[in-house]
Amino acid sequence: MQATSTLDRPPAPPEASSRTWRKAFHDISAGARQRQLWAHLGWQDIKQRYRRSVIGPLWITISMGMTVTALGILYSQLFDQNLAEHLPYLAVGFIVWGFVSGCLNDGTEVFIQNEGLMKHLPAPLSVHILRLVWRQTLLFAHNLVIYFIVLAIFWMPITWTALMAIPALLLIMASGAWVALLFGIVSTRFRDIPPVVGSLMQLIFFMTPIVWNADILEEKGGNMSIAKLNPLFHYIEIIRDPLLGENLVMTNWIVVGCITLAGWALALFVLRNYRARVTYWI
Amino acid sequence: MVSIDVWNAAVDFPIFDAKSRSLKKAVLGKTGGKIGTESKVPIIEALHDINLSFRHGDRIALVGHNGAGKSTLLRLLSGIYEPTRGSARIEGKVAPVFDLGVGMDPEISGYENIIIRGLFLGMNRRQMEKRMDDIAEFTELGDYLAMPLRTYSTGMRVRLALGVVTSIDPEILLLDEGIGAVDADFLDKAKERLHELVKRSGMLVFASHSDEFLVELCNTALWLDKGGIKEEGSLRDVLTHYKGKDPFKNLNPQTLARIGASDSAAPIGSNEDS
Ligand SMILES: Nc1ncnc2c1ncn2[C@@H]1O[C@H](COP(=O)(O)OP(=O)(O)OP(=O)(O)O)[C@@H](O)[C@H]1O
Numbered sequence: 001m002q003a004t005s006t007l008d009r010p011p012a013p014p015e016a017s018s019r020t021w022r023k024a025f026h027d028i029s030a031g032a033r034q035r036q037l038w039a040h041l042g043w044q045d046i047k048q049r050y051r052r053s054v055i056g057p058l059w060i061t062i063s064m065g066m067t068v069t070a071l072g073i074l075y076s077q078l079f080d081q082n083l084a085e086h087l088p089y090l091a092v093g094f095i096v097w098g099f100v101s102g103c104l105n106d107g108t109e110v111f112i113q114n115e116g117l118m119k120h121l122p123a124p125l126s127v128h129i130l131r132l133v134w135r136q137t138l139l140f141a142h143n144l145v146i147y148f149i150v151l152a153i154f155w156m157p158i159t160w161t162a163l164m165a166i167p168a169l170l171l172i173m174a175s176g177a178w179v180a181l182l183f184g185i186v187s188t189r190f191r192d193i194p195p196v197v198g199s200l201m202q203l204i205f206f207m208t209p210i211v212w213n214a215d216i217l218e219e220k221g222g223n224m225s226i227a228k229l230n231p232l233f234h235y236i237e238i239i240r241d242p243l244l245g246e247n248l249v250m251t252n253w254i255v256v257g258c259i260t261l262a263g264w265a266l267a268l269f270v271l272r273n274y275r276a277r278v279t280y281w282i
Numbered sequence: 283m284v285s286i287d288v289w290n291a292a293v294d295f296p297i298f299d300a301k302s303r304s305l306k307k308a309v310l311g312k313t314g315g316k317i318g319t320e321s322k323v324p325i326i327e328a329l330h331d332i333n334l335s336f337r338h339g340d341r342i343a344l345v346g347h348n349g350a351g352k353s354t355l356l357r358l359l360s361g362i363y364e365p366t367r368g369s370a371r372i373e374g375k376v377a378p379v380f381d382l383g384v385g386m387d388p389e390i391s392g393y394e395n396i397i398i399r400g401l402f403l404g405m406n407r408r409q410m411e412k413r414m415d416d417i418a419e420f421t422e423l424g425d426y427l428a429m430p431l432r433t434y435s436t437g438m439r440v441r442l443a444l445g446v447v448t449s450i451d452p453e454i455l456l457l458d459e460g461i462g463a464v465d466a467d468f469l470d471k472a473k474e475r476l477h478e479l480v481k482r483s484g485m486l487v488f489a490s491h492s493d494e495f496l497v498e499l500c501n502t503a504l505w506l507d508k509g510g511i512k513e514e515g516s517l518r519d520v521l522t523h524y525k526g527k528d529p530f531k532n533l534n535p536q537t538l539a540r541i542g543a544s545d546s547a548a549p550i551g552s553n554e555d556s
């Protein structure tokens with residue numbers, strides 16, 4: 001061992017920094033390549049919650065269906081809205097909100113909760129992020145069943161614009177990934193962030209047009225900037241418009257596109273600088 | 283070529299308590315100037331000045347008292363911790379077996395757990411399915427593989443974990459304690475398989491407090507003390523200095539012949555067996 005060490009031991013490299021763009025991008029590409037792993041883990045997460053239950057993940061759909069029906073009936077009366085219009089609006093908003101808030105809330109804890117795994121099995125950070133986004137996507141798919149049921153009940157026509165929901169979903173998924181990456185790393189260091197985000201999200205839920213319609217606010221001469229300054233409003237709109245067969249609003253797409261790009265830039269910067277510190281912090 | 287090289291590496295753990303983890307402190311701390319020692323995060327230096335060079339065929343024992351840094355060094359070698367100072371270069375496919383409970387889901391079958399472990403180690407599902415018969419035969423778990431993992435005993439879990447890591451042709455095997463739970467028969471079998479693996483493709487680094495296992499599995503040793511390397515050399519020399527007595531003395535001749543004890547007297551660095 002020692003003999004060999006003097007013979008064919010390469011010279012010490014110049015202090016190899018762990019803070020390089022190359023390593024950050026390698027983390028992401030290596031994670032993406034382990035598709036079977038995160039896909040399996042993400043699916044496992046869902047099955048685990050309903051282990052030994054008879055109808056299993058169908059509960060996700062059922063509980064969403066109950067919430068949407070109850071709130072839809074209540075709020076359409078409160079706001080004097082037509083149930084056939086308000087229920088689909090609320091259903092889609094709720095489903096998208098579930099995805100967005102899921103990425104944020106779970107994102108803050110993504111590394112903290114996987115402490116055991118991360119300390120025992122080496123894997124790129126991005127594996128945990130992709131697992132989270134995949135899990136949220138699967139939950140979204142389960143909830144989307146409600147959308148189709150609502151469509152059928154109210155005989156709403158599906159138009160070609162509905163296809164625009166696909167790029168919208170991809171944009172939201174891309175955002176979910178940077179949010180989880182950024183908040184995941186920062187919250188591992190600063191443990192106040194998860195509870196802060198948790199309570200902020202509850203507040204934002206009421207401020208975002210989900211159970212109430214933004215149009216009512218406008219009709220009543222309310223201040224529309226309450227809705228428009230809220231980035232999550234735009235995220236919900238880009239997918240709600242096509243699914244409800246309404247005209248697309250360019251502003252929403254531009255805002256979402258910009259936030260996605262800026263967010264990724266920030267998340268990549270944080271990944272570059274603190275990637276190697278995460279296992280020290282958990 | 284499989285190799286591990288570490289240059290002057292150190293691993294420092296920052297110890298955050300609620301105070302230093304809080305955001306308020308970090309934000310306000312910037313503007314408020316130095317608040318003496320209070321603004322500093324205490325640090326545990328788990329490893330320092332580590333210089334290593336392992337090559338193909340090395341079977342290294344890690345010894346040292348509790349808290350000496352053995353587990354931390356294994357994590358450094360697996361890439362879980364990147365050195366806070368210095369550098370480390372690990373070439374080869376790493377397969378760690380640290381804690382047997384982690385990364386295993388008690389509710390799903392042994393079979394599924396094998397696949398997940400394999401996926402974590404860089405295999406894909408099809409490759410793992412192909413190895414399933416081999417793993418089933420090696421672990422002797424038989425029908426138990428279809429049972430949820432919570433029905434397994436500790437030794438059965440060890441068998442499963444060892445079955446997976448040895449079946450995927452890893453180049454660098456990192457083992458931490460744990461494997462003590464298996465019975466003698468299985469240990470023999472595992473030993474043979476590990477030796478074969480090391481000869482064929484790589485190296486083994488094994489941390490343990492049990493002479494018995496170390497003698498069976500390793501030929502060289504590294505003595506860690508308080509986060510630094512105290513001694514490095516043949517297993518027999520290092521263990522003798524570490525324990526204060528020659529552990530090979532009490533072994534019966536058959537065991538000595540079996541483990542090729544004469545080997546440990548050979549010049550350090552020779553990789554041949556027997
Ligand atoms: N995550 C961590 N945070 C803070 N300190 C740590 C952490 N992990 C290890 N340490 C410290 O590093 C030192 C070495 O720990 P390590 O677990 O490597 O010891 P070990 O040699 O494996 O001991 P044992 O024989 O008991 O397993 C200890 O002083 C421990 O307190």
Ligand SMILES: [Mg+2]
Binds near residue numbers: 352353354458
């Ligand atoms: Mg240990």
